[in-house]
Amino acid sequence: MTIRYALRLQFRPDQDPQAVARELRQLCRAGQVDEVILFIFAEELNNGHETLAEVRSWLDTIRPWKEMLKREGIEVSLNPWVTVLHCDRGRQFKPDQPWQPMVDWKGRAASAVVCPLDKGWQAYYKETLALYAAEGFRVIWLEDDTRLANHAPLDWGGCFCPLHVAEFNRRAGASATREEILARIAQPGEPHPWRQIWLDMWDETQTQWVEEFRRVVEPSGAHLGLMTSGPHMHAWEGRRWARWWKALAGDRHPVHRPHYTGYADMMGWNLTGAVAMMDMNRVVEPPGTEIGPEIETAPYGWSKSHRQTAFQMMLAQVFGAHRHNISLYDLMGNWPSEEPNHAAFLAEMKPTLNWLSDLFPDTLRSRGVGCPWGEEMVRRKQTKPGATWRDLYCHPFGWPSWLGGFGHAFQMRKDETVNALGGDLGWAFTDEEIRWLLARGLLLDGPAAKILVERGFGKWIGLSDARFITQEDVVYTAEELTDPRVTMQVGAQVKMDDRACTQRLMQGKVAPGAQAISVLRGPKQQEVGHGVIIYENDLGGRVATCPWDTIGFDGSQWNVRRAAHMARILRYLARDRSLGSVGDAPWLIPQFLSDGTRWRGVVWNAGPDETATVQMHLPDGMVGPIEATQIDAHGRRTPVTWNNGTLHLPQPLHQWECMILRDAR
Numbered sequence: 001m002t003i004r005y006a007l008r009l010q011f012r013p014d015q016d017p018q019a020v021a022r023e024l025r026q027l028c029r030a031g032q033v034d035e036v037i038l039f040i041f042a043e044e045l046n047n048g049h050e051t052l053a054e055v056r057s058w059l060d061t062i063r064p065w066k067e068m069l070k071r072e073g074i075e076v077s078l079n080p081w082v083t084v085l086h087c088d089r090g091r092q093f094k095p096d097q098p099w100q101p102m103v104d105w106k107g108r109a110a111s112a113v114v115c116p117l118d119k120g121w122q123a124y125y126k127e128t129l130a131l132y133a134a135e136g137f138r139v140i141w142l143e144d145d146t147r148l149a150n151h152a153p154l155d156w157g158g159c160f161c162p163l164h165v166a167e168f169n170r171r172a173g174a175s176a177t178r179e180e181i182l183a184r185i186a187q188p189g190e191p192h193p194w195r196q197i198w199l200d201m202w203d204e205t206q207t208q209w210v211e212e213f214r215r216v217v218e219p220s221g222a223h224l225g226l227m228t229s230g231p232h233m234h235a236w237e238g239r240r241w242a243r244w245w246k247a248l249a250g251d252r253h254p255v256h257r258p259h260y261t262g263y264a265d266m267m268g269w270n271l272t273g274a275v276a277m278m279d280m281n282r283v284v285e286p287p288g289t290e291i292g293p294e295i296e297t298a299p300y301g302w303s304k305s306h307r308q309t310a311f312q313m314m315l316a317q318v319f320g321a322h323r324h325n326i327s328l329y330d331l332m333g334n335w336p337s338e339e340p341n342h343a344a345f346l347a348e349m350k351p352t353l354n355w356l357s358d359l360f361p362d363t364l365r366s367r368g369v370g371c372p373w374g375e376e377m378v379r380r381k382q383t384k385p386g387a388t389w390r391d392l393y394c395h396p397f398g399w400p401s402w403l404g405g406f407g408h409a410f411q412m413r414k415d416e417t418v419n420a421l422g423g424d425l426g427w428a429f430t431d432e433e434i435r436w437l438l439a440r441g442l443l444l445d446g447p448a449a450k451i452l453v454e455r456g457f458g459k460w461i462g463l464s465d466a467r468f469i470t471q472e473d474v475v476y477t478a479e480e481l482t483d484p485r486v487t488m489q490v491g492a493q494v495k496m497d498d499r500a501c502t503q504r505l506m507q508g509k510v511a512p513g514a515q516a517i518s519v520l521r522g523p524k525q526q527e528v529g530h531g532v533i534i535y536e537n538d539l540g541g542r543v544a545t546c547p548w549d550t551i552g553f554d555g556s557q558w559n560v561r562r563a564a565h566m567a568r569i570l571r572y573l574a575r576d577r578s579l580g581s582v583g584d585a586p587w588l589i590p591q592f593l594s595d596g597t598r599w600r601g602v603v604w605n606a607g608p609d610e611t612a613t614v615q616m617h618l619p620d621g622m623v624g625p626i627e628a629t630q631i632d633a634h635g636r637r638t639p640v641t642w643n644n645g646t647l648h649l650p651q652p653l654h655q656w657e658c659m660i661l662r663d664a665r
């Protein structure tokens with residue numbers, strides 16, 4: 001398969017149109033660009049919602065460029081930067097825009113971000129779409145301001161305006177105020193029915209206007225494309241993905257641009273977050289979706305290295321991308337020809353991205369320890385007294401960051417063998433689903449274990465009376481690994497003193513038959529609590545409960561003793577099956593993917609130190625002969641000799657680079 005580059009660009013209406021056309025032509029040739037996505041009124045050129053006259057003027061400006069590109073064989077799409085508008089930044093509604101502004105949960109109203117329920121805005125937006133559709137673009141993009149969260153300067157976003165409150169009251173048969181509704185939505189205990197009604201109201205009204213928008217665009221043949229933010233953020237809006245794809249695409253395939261990684265250079269430990277985000281998107285995308293991940297540098301200039309950009313493009317390809325929607329140039333009209341290194345980089349990477357696309361079709365699914373989450377998680381989360389709207393958030397990246405960070409493959413869905421639940425995800429599943437998880441291998445962190453004990457599952461994890469302690473209650477400073485089955489050295493100690501993950505520790509009454517495989521010690525080496533508890537339950541499952549939090553992973557938890565401990569705990573949970581891992585080196589992060597027949601693997605170096613040797617533990621099912629290839633940050637491929645899992649690399653593997661493994665199928 002040949003992957004396609006779609007470059008997102010904006011030029012100013014006041015620029016010489018001939019000069020812009022020259023730049024576009026030259027850039028597309030030099031960067032092997034297949035598609036140009038023209039922005040209009042984006043970022044620095046945004047003045048709120050453009051009037052229809054201004055929209056027409058923008059289209060007049062870009063039309064000659066679009067026609068020229070088409071003549072050159074380049075596809076052209078349109079990216080209006082505004083749906084409801086990302087954020088105010090001082091912009092205001094114009095005199096002929098008497099619309100309801102978006103309102104946050106505290107009652108603050110935006111000055112230019114609009115409430116999407118406003119009928120006047122909906123009518124206006126349909127008129128703009130009709131203008132766009134008449135132009136013959138391949139895709140007309142809905143920006144990821146097509147969401148309720150993240151609309152500065154509002155707190156979180158919205159919309160909790162009078163229109164939304166009235167629509168809620170109509171559906172609920174109530175006459176409540178915003179404050180009364182919010183109090184019930186966040187009320188402790190079993191979620192109040194109003195939470196479901198509110199989130200349904202948000203989701204159903206949004207998909208209704210997305211569907212109406214699609215119907216405006218569809219007759220022209222153009223696709224309505226959707227950019228999305230993290231699926232965990234959309235879960236907070238009550239998003240039900242099946243409904244969105246149907247509204248967006250009707251009977252055609254959805255066109256999707258997922259956001260999945262940082263806009264500027266990141267620290268190495270964030271690599272697992274990018275893997276998890278891409279995988280969450282693959283979980284919600286239906287088969288046949290056009291997958292076009294967002295490859296973006298922001299702010300512009302030199303804020304992201306080509307080395308990290310190359311990683312992001314290769315990761316997108318591992319997850320079956322068809323297109324790369326790329327923003328490497330600023331949106332202020334500066335000439336791309338002044339930065340020829342970007343186009344050269346794109347041309348340099350393309351052969352290897354094509355090579356990867358053949359090896360990693362979109363039919364592959366990630367494998368490894370299951371880190372399930374669900375679009376329902378915010379609907380099911382139980383809160384504590386005093387909770388507000390902000391407390392409904394569910395964080396799905398806890399165990400993925402630990403597992404990936406310690407060299408274990410993971411997937412953002414359930415696994416048949418071993419799963420991991422962390423934090424509030426203890427609320428995310430039904431009783432039946434929890435029993436299914438407990439009947440296999442299950443790794444829990446302290447907060448998830450406490451929730452499961454509260455939910456009545458303590459007898460299957462070997463704990464009762466779960467509670468949190470802090471260093472104010474008990475001065476714990478280290479965890480001693482005491483069980484020869486699960487530590488590289490009995491007596492090894494791991495720091496528990498003032499880490500993000502040890503601000504509170506879960507302690508409980510250990511049931512008969514459950515075993516503590518580590519203990520908490522204080523500064524005088526006195527035992528002050530239990531560490532990890534393992535238990536084999538009568539559902540046939542094995543459970544390991546760690547007392548710490550999994551959120552807040554920042555790399556400072558990475559050490560050789562904990563790595564050995566985690567590897568052995570996972571082996572216990574999997575009953576000696578292998579789900580795929582990489583050993584004996586810090587910072588190496590593996591991925592495995594399969595369609596049930598073919599197997600593929602990736603090892604990323606997330607650390608600043610180069611690696612010369614890699615020790616692989618393939619997942620059961622992936623059998624030799626194995627072909628290995630090293631790829632550097634310029635996309636250069638070098639074969640590596642496979643020697644029963646030990647790989648001596650012909651050249652050092654540097655940060656953000658990878659090694660690819662394939663079986664013979």
Ligand SMILES: [Zn+2]
Pocket residue numbers: 100101102103115116117159160161162163164
């Ligand atoms: Zn509203």
